[in-house]
Amino acid sequence: MNCYLCFSPIVPEVNWTNFLLPGIEKKICVTCEEGFERISDECCPMCSRPGKGRCGDCTRWEEMLPGVLDQNHSVLTYNAFAKDFVAKWKYRGDYAAVEALEAAMKEKWKLLNLEDYLAVCVPLSLERGKERGFNQSEALIRMVGKDPAHLFERIHGEKQSKRTRRARMEAENPFSLIKPTNQPVIIVDDIYTTGRTVRHMASLLKENGCPRVRSFTIFR
């Protein structure tokens, strides 16, 4: 086996557990695993940002758009290693790299018990889809074993990551809802930075009769 990220061979450590029981195959090596940092329980209850209590961002959001997004769950912190990972996976288009995070994602997903939620993916504009070749949000939903629901369409615009915080906040809603739903919804995406994207989607959903909207992102 080779590491999914750095391609170096993985030498499995033999201990009593995997000597007696069938071992769980590791996808990434120890060094790469240490690069990612899990978000502990001590984080903002609204958006999973590491730290004590509700964070300033969420307080501001609740003043501006009260009750639009119920909760965001994240698995890992968006540190320098994660930034490199996202650059490789999303921008260079290394689709298979995401399998490195499968174990961590599935674990968190199971913990949240999201069986009756509809897993909604963030759409890409046609141009971006053509350039990238895949939808990262769809890939994540498939990985946790759900079927992605396509409820939205997107108008082509600049990448969020190329915008400043200010520009993001002031940007118009690029999404339009094509299939309203009355089921509770979980929006799956790769990164929660300012929370603008998911709130654009959540506000449309809530306006059209969706009872609960949560979001699930790998990085925060």
Place this chain on the structure above:
Amino acid sequence: MLSYFQRKKPQNFSWIPSNPVPHSHLDLAGKLLLQHEIPYSEKDLQMLLSERIITKTESMEQHLFQTCCRRCGNTQAHLFAELPHQTCGKTCVYCRNCIQMGRVLECEPLYIGSANVQWPVYEDPCAWKGTLTPGQQRAADDLTAQVQKGSGEHLVWAVCGAGKTEVLFPAITKALETGKRICLATPRTDVVRELQPRLQKAFPEVDTAALYGDSPDKNGRAPFVIATTHQLFRYAHAFDVLIIDEVDAFPFHNDPTLHFAAKRAAKPDAAIIYLTATPRKEQKRRLRQKSLPVTFIPRRFHGHPLPVPALKLTPMLHRSLNKGQLPAHLLRTIAAQQTTARQLLLFLPSIKKAEEIASFLKEAGYEVKSVHAEDDHRAEKIQSFRNKEYRILVTTTILERGVTFPSVDVYVIDAGHVVFDEAALVQIAGRAGRSADDPDGDVRFYHIGKTDEMLDAVEAVKKMNKLGQKL
């Protein structure tokens, strides 16, 4: 039996058009590009395709049991992955090995630019007016002959500090005078950055291009390209003369895809020149078989022999290193060394150890800095050491080659570690005594038991000194 299956298959480049169409688009000459890398609009591209200046080719080769990426030559199954491709609606294979340079997908073609371009002919382009030593001159003559003859390989085995770059000047001059295209490829970005201004100074009239991972110039439309070996992934049958500096260096020596790229980047009748101070097994085997012509330069440009490393047994070394310290007698040696005029270069096996020892020596009251691959201020720290702004530099194998300090002593701590192989140790020993003013230096390998690598390194240095004496 095993060797039968593992032996190298001859590379097949029949997919590159064999009689390229002449044209005048310098930025396409000999390029191998993805669609979005082509600097022309969709309409122009169609026209270039119909004129056969650009030809399309499949990006992946399917063999019986394996796929081969035509851009990087990767055939390892775990370096291919599948992608549910939105554009074509199928599951497509892509190559993960060369994804840093843009994704090569099975369903998207590669574009080959015709290499048949008239490069300018320069008259007497070389402004360097120094003289070569007899050893250098011999190598330079051999290389010039090789460039003139074309098709063939030549190895220059020169000791560290022999002045390899100057040896190339006559051959480069010859190539430029006959309108040939040259590429000087080297595995390391630092070396490209350092070489380009030097070569530009030696050939002031000539258009040169420096290509590396994040170089400002991506086009490389010059007749003289200085590039990292990774950049060769973007070339196919482009160069008449391909010079590979430090063939034995990481990552070139152990990455078959880079060898593939180098072979493809050179024209079928190109002259390929290898430069090294420490040939690896593969080259040594070919030397023994006499299938690779070679020229030795066993003496440094200043004519003095290489300092021979001294092996110092230090049984308690690991115990001290684990505590982040150095043994007492080693500290005394360093103290004595610091009273001399020479600076000190300390090599340690890992980044962590290097930092620990640097802070330990700092506490002991020395002027110390540490440098390693993940250091953002590497270039500045090296420059200030060269300017003698501080006394001791603690480093990893990152500084084993390509850097010159005028007057240093070199100590390798834990020389038995796996990272210090023969090539690394010979290169490290070659850091000492580089200048004509101080042609000697103290090279010590501290170890807890001699390894074959250490003995081979000492042997290699002695052998070169012996050859040098005969001259």
